[in-house]
Amino acid sequence: MAEFDFKSRYKLALDLLKEAGIMLREALEQPLEVxxxxxxxxxxxxxxxxxxxxLVSKLSQVFPEDTFLAEELTDQPDARSGAVWILDPIDGxxxxxxxxxxxxxxxxxxxDGQPGFAFIYDVMGRVLLAGGGVLPVTxxxxxxxxxxxxxxIERSLVSGNAAMLRDNTFGLADIARDxxxxxxxxxxxxxxxxxxxxxxxxxxxxxxxxxYAAAYVLAPALGYRFLEAQGQAxxxxxxxxxxxxxxxxxxxxxxxxxxxxxxxxxxxx
Amino acid sequence: MAEFDFKSRYKLALDLLKEAGIMLREALEQPLEVxxxxxxxxxxxxxxxxxxxxLVSKLSQVFPEDTFLAEELTDQPDARSGAVWILDPIDGxxxxxxxxxxxxxxxxxxxDGQPGFAFIYDVMGRVLLAGGGVLPVTxxxxxxxxxxxxxxIERSLVSGNAAMLRDNTFGLADIARDxxxxxxxxxxxxxxxxxxxxxxxxxxxxxxxxxYAAAYVLAPALGYRFLEAQGQAxxxxxxxxxxxxxxxxxxxxxxxxxxxxxxxxxxxx
Numbered sequence: 001m002a003e004f005d006f007k008s009r010y011k012l013a014l015d016l017l018k019e020a021g022i023m024l025r026e027a028l029e030q031p032l033e034v035x036x037x038x039x040x041x042x043x044x045x046x047x048x049x050x051x052x053x054x055l056v057s058k059l060s061q062v063f064p065e066d067t068f069l070a071e072e073l074t075d076q077p078d079a080r081s082g083a084v085w086i087l088d089p090i091d092g093x094x095x096x097x098x099x100x101x102x103x104x105x106x107x108x109x110x111x112d113g114q115p116g117f118a119f120i121y122d123v124m125g126r127v128l129l130a131g132g133g134v135l136p137v138t139x140x141x142x143x144x145x146x147x148x149x150x151x152x153i154e155r156s157l158v159s160g161n162a163a164m165l166r167d168n169t170f171g172l173a174d175i176a177r178d179x180x181x182x183x184x185x186x187x188x189x190x191x192x193x194x195x196x197x198x199x200x201x202x203x204x205x206x207x208x209x210x211x212y213a214a215a216y217v218l219a220p221a222l223g224y225r226f227l228e229a230q231g232q233a234x235x236x237x238x239x240x241x242x243x244x245x246x247x248x249x250x251x252x253x254x255x256x257x258x259x260x261x262x263x264x265x266x267x268x269x
Numbered sequence: 270m271a272e273f274d275f276k277s278r279y280k281l282a283l284d285l286l287k288e289a290g291i292m293l294r295e296a297l298e299q300p301l302e303v304x305x306x307x308x309x310x311x312x313x314x315x316x317x318x319x320x321x322x323x324l325v326s327k328l329s330q331v332f333p334e335d336t337f338l339a340e341e342l343t344d345q346p347d348a349r350s351g352a353v354w355i356l357d358p359i360d361g362x363x364x365x366x367x368x369x370x371x372x373x374x375x376x377x378x379x380x381d382g383q384p385g386f387a388f389i390y391d392v393m394g395r396v397l398l399a400g401g402g403v404l405p406v407t408x409x410x411x412x413x414x415x416x417x418x419x420x421x422i423e424r425s426l427v428s429g430n431a432a433m434l435r436d437n438t439f440g441l442a443d444i445a446r447d448x449x450x451x452x453x454x455x456x457x458x459x460x461x462x463x464x465x466x467x468x469x470x471x472x473x474x475x476x477x478x479x480x481y482a483a484a485y486v487l488a489p490a491l492g493y494r495f496l497e498a499q500g501q502a503x504x505x506x507x508x509x510x511x512x513x514x515x516x517x518x519x520x521x522x523x524x525x526x527x528x529x530x531x532x533x534x535x536x537x538x
Binding site: 040043095097098099100101154155156157162166180181182184186 | 303309310312363364366367368369370423424425426431435449450451452453454455463468469
């Protein structure tokens, strides 16, 4: 049996993402079409759909058997079997609308539930983190080693879900108090990227698979751990509470997560 | 009597700020010396002192009569008489320590209490907003017109003091609820810059003169208003609650500020 072809998929995805980045930077010179989904702050734009349609159609042309779990698609295949792409075409749509920056494209490939590779692309900041899983991690095409081991709690900043911080859910407020303070960037992708660059201690929130899959795949190769805060397996369906943390601080985080708020913690993933 | 020489001061300050930027970007390749001031999260570094000493000594050499109100100086002259420079050498020191970016140098010149000109310099983002008062506003040397008039509340993001947001002081939580959400960047300078670029609706906090002077001077020329939230005059001594807002939304903000929390609002500045 031929070896499964991760590399052709990676190479095609990388080229398509760069093309999507160029398209987005041009499109942001023009007015946006903005509409509401669930509520007035849950926005989607013509660019969310355009990026998703572009990536899904181009990848499908070359790999017609592959399936797609994407934010703006209604069909949600089981990410744990077969060749599956998980896509957030624009993570941080409200930032795109209000700031025309601070948003990310996130794309991740799994084969039978095993991490293949992932991308987090800060389009306007022009930072493209790629790899993880079966491939080495690069940042803008260069080998990338995260400064995870140098991160100190009392010299770091914390980011996460506002309600978790307010209610000390999973000890997030306790963790923030041990740190230099809280920052809020409004995009899981941008926040995870800052964690993986050593610019945030952690990012914690209730997230959908397209928000967390890329960080989950990139974390281990870079000295980070991706925790489900209730100690459950990631289901790749629906929201789950997650933390991205430096691996050398896992004991500290597990103690805080178990001690905080009203949520039980039953183990680790 | 000769006309007062704003332009030589402006030109020298601009050159010195660019030099300080180069120095900072080089210095951030090296380890920092970090110490605490009032509490464990109130940090100062060797770079705060180095930038302050550099700017104050160079400006003093050429303009020996001028006085300085600066964050890391104990002497605090009255900013309302004579030729006075107000300086925050590093605004966002915790970001500098934890992220090595997202900090600003802010420098403002007043003559007998009248705005001369100001600078907000996002050193790592390489954005230098300059002018206001008696001089035109430029951004990185080019004429700059802020998109203030295009800002819509329901398509914008809000930033401000965490306690003000929590307690709805001056209606800040009400304002945030009318917007797309809250962002927290950890630097008044970086946040004011985002407001003046149309990337935030407002930034509101309790600030010292070195935190607010530059935004106060830059605001009018760019279609913004700088409000003292209790309707008092700015004293340029001690902390005061302030808002930077788009001028065309002043009525909306005054209604929210007067209606919110437990603080009385007695008028406008």
